[in-house]
Amino acid sequence: MADEIALLSTWPSMFGMRVRVALAEKGLKYEYREEDLRNKSPLLLLMNPVHKKIPVLIHNGKPISESMIIVEYIDEVWNHKSPLLPTDPFQRAQARFWADYVDKKLYDIGKKIIWSTKEEEQETGKKEFLECLKLLEGELGDNPYFGGQNFGFVDVSLVTFSCWFHTFESYGNFSIETECPKLVAWTKRCLEKESVSSSLADPHKIHDFASGVRKRFAIE
Amino acid sequence: MGEEVKLFRSWSSPFALRIVWALKIKGIEYETVFEDLSNKSPLLLQYNPVHKKVPILVHNGRPIAESFVILEYIDETWKQVPLLPEDPYERAKARFWAKFGDDKVLTSVWNVFIKQGKEQEEALVAAMENLKFLEEEIKGKKFFGGERIGYVDLVLGLLANLISICEEIIGLKIVDEEKLPLLYSWMQDFAEAPIIRDNWPPRDKMIVKFQALLDAAIASSSSSSSSK
Numbered sequence: 001m002a003d004e005i006a007l008l009s010t011w012p013s014m015f016g017m018r019v020r021v022a023l024a025e026k027g028l029k030y031e032y033r034e035e036d037l038r039n040k041s042p043l044l045l046l047m048n049p050v051h052k053k054i055p056v057l058i059h060n061g062k063p064i065s066e067s068m069i070i071v072e073y074i075d076e077v078w079n080h081k082s083p084l085l086p087t088d089p090f091q092r093a094q095a096r097f098w099a100d101y102v103d104k105k106l107y108d109i110g111k112k113i114i115w116s117t118k119e120e121e122q123e124t125g126k127k128e129f130l131e132c133l134k135l136l137e138g139e140l141g142d143n144p145y146f147g148g149q150n151f152g153f154v155d156v157s158l159v160t161f162s163c164w165f166h167t168f169e170s171y172g173n174f175s176i177e178t179e180c181p182k183l184v185a186w187t188k189r190c191l192e193k194e195s196v197s198s199s200l201a202d203p204h205k206i207h208d209f210a211s212g213v214r215k216r217f218a219i220e
Numbered sequence: 221m222g223e224e225v226k227l228f229r230s231w232s233s234p235f236a237l238r239i240v241w242a243l244k245i246k247g248i249e250y251e252t253v254f255e256d257l258s259n260k261s262p263l264l265l266q267y268n269p270v271h272k273k274v275p276i277l278v279h280n281g282r283p284i285a286e287s288f289v290i291l292e293y294i295d296e297t298w299k300q301v302p303l304l305p306e307d308p309y310e311r312a313k314a315r316f317w318a319k320f321g322d323d324k325v326l327t328s329v330w331n332v333f334i335k336q337g338k339e340q341e342e343a344l345v346a347a348m349e350n351l352k353f354l355e356e357e358i359k360g361k362k363f364f365g366g367e368r369i370g371y372v373d374l375v376l377g378l379l380a381n382l383i384s385i386c387e388e389i390i391g392l393k394i395v396d397e398e399k400l401p402l403l404y405s406w407m408q409d410f411a412e413a414p415i416i417r418d419n420w421p422p423r424d425k426m427i428v429k430f431q432a433l434l435d436a437a438i439a440s441s442s443s444s445s446s447s448k
Contacts, residue, residue: 089296
């Protein structure tokens with residue numbers, strides 16, 4: 001029996017993109033459903049009653065929520081190709097730690113840069129954001145990927161933020177490439193992979209989207 | 221070859237308790253290193269430079285930080301008495317509830333604890349919404365892990381202790397036996413389970429500590445809302 005896979009997401013969501021990258025890495029076919037978060041579908045509310053958020057993966061009718069939990073599920077079920085987590089428990093722990101770091105820090109800090117109306121908060125956001133990226137750059141070291149020689153779990157968790165970089169730079173008035181050249185080189189390396197380039201949104205469209213949201217909330 | 225397992229913790233850290241329970245449930249021998257979090261040791265800062273927090277598990281000299289990450293590491297390294305289910309979908313559900321516990325439940329219970337008046341009433345409504353999801357999830361099971369304690373129980377388990385401490389201090393019921401009978405029952409069963417029961421931090425010290433945290437929270441909120 002063929003697997004039935006559906007993904008509920010929104011096109012600008014860096015969290016939804018993580019799931020798309022993982023599905024593409026595994027060569028999986030799935031139905032994509034774009035959600036309107038101002039008018040959530042009955043399916044979304046049914047499949048994620050606790051948070052009512054995207055992304056939600058629906059596999060043979062069963063829902064899984066929270067992007068990195070979904071990525072780990074995909075890795076465990078379709079373990080025949082492109083493993084995202086290593087096999088060694090200590091290395092797996094390292095991968096989980098850094099994916100958790102990306103989750104804990106980048107999104108909330110990044111929000112300050114784009115959505116804040118206070119200059120001080122924005123400046124703090126910028127500073128913290130760069131500190132995080134530099135720490136991650138240190139962790140990458142001389143490896144091509146966070147997963148070492150192969151694209152892995154941490155790469156998935158972080159790479160989807162890269163299509164938002166242009167938006168952060170524009171509103172924060174700074175250059176991520178100048179501050180973190182190794183990290184930007186890593187994003188370009190990842191984009192050479194079909195699974196990544198086909199899953200990430202266009203940075204300029206993201207910028208237009210953010211601009212639209214800011215207007216709606218009268219930030220600009 | 222001898223295994224060297226060390227756990228860096230503080231006397232009260234509820235997140236470190238998760239690791240104590242996991243190690244004991246699996247019968248793993250370990251050494252405890254107590255940290256004074258107001259005066260962190262160089263070793264702690266060396267082992268967890270990113271967050272500078274406890275718990276940290278050090279296994280044969282290699283450190284692992286963040287309680288969820290440590291729990292999964294323990295489960296993968298020592299396979300007896302598994303904490304997570306085998307089925308990938310059940311594992312995903314367990315991870316989901318653990319994250320929900322930390323991100324939502326804990327935060328909402330804390331808000332009930334530190335807020336006053338109308339804000340506290342609203343916080344209680346929000347907390348009840350979250351707790352009701354847990355009430356629904358435990359239906360038909362003794363523990364979240366099923367017949368025996370599992371990963372979700374270990375993560376949520378701190379509620380079994382902290383909630384009663386908070387309730388005693390503020391004189392307000394958060395998990396009412398009538399409104400959340402299954403969750404209430406789980407809290408009793410979990411708190412009384414062997415290993416769990418033997419490892420709670422001293423209650424009188426916890427009351428003192430949490431009263432101090434409440435006083436500090438009230439002081440900081442009234443100073444920020446008063447005009448200068």
